[in-house]
Amino acid sequence: MNQTELADALGITKQAVSKLKKQGMPVTSLHAAQAWRAENLNAARSEAMLRSASREPLAAALLRKMIAEAGLAELRCDRLAASLISVSAVQQALRADYQQLAAGADALVKALAPRLCVMTDAAEIHATLDIAIREYLQRECAR
Structure with a gap:
């Protein structure tokens, strides 16, 4: 070196x-x-150097702490004002919507099965499925 x-x-x-x-x-x-x-x-010189070197990181750490505490206080205020959305409530609503869509899709399959079984033309089967699925989705989106 x-x-x-x-x-x-x-x-x-x-x-x-x-x-x-x-x-x-x-x-x-x-x-x-x-x-x-x-x-x-010189010990005094080393100590002075350490103090000056550590001041900036300490100031930055204090600033980060103050910002984090302000963010937490803002979250507490939002929670008290009920302006936050509960993640578990959203998950529960999504679960219920999914279950309803799955049940509707099962009902759609059962309703279409007798009509589709007698069809032999692929284009006709495709068109029937396309119409039925689009109508089902439009009904679900309207609710």
Whole structure:
């Protein structure tokens, strides 16, 4: 690893690497340089660097928390105002509609079977099914 790569990996300038190398920092590996810096840099300077580095993520985290809390408060207000739709109520209604459609389709098959059994022309069978299904769907959509 050269000094430019080490500087990039440490987030410092190449000149800072040269200065720290003169103070005894190893430049053979990133791990060795990090360990040396942790042991040898001025503790107060390290603490100040940590504080300044951690301020931004903390501010961003606090902002995300405030936004999330506002969203939850808005959901609670919507729930109290009954402007939200219950997922389970929608699922129950869909289930009931499906069951009604399935029952209607069964009834349609039973009603058409005697007429279709005597037909031999594929076009006539297709036309009969097409008309019956369209009428059934129109009735269901109108309800």
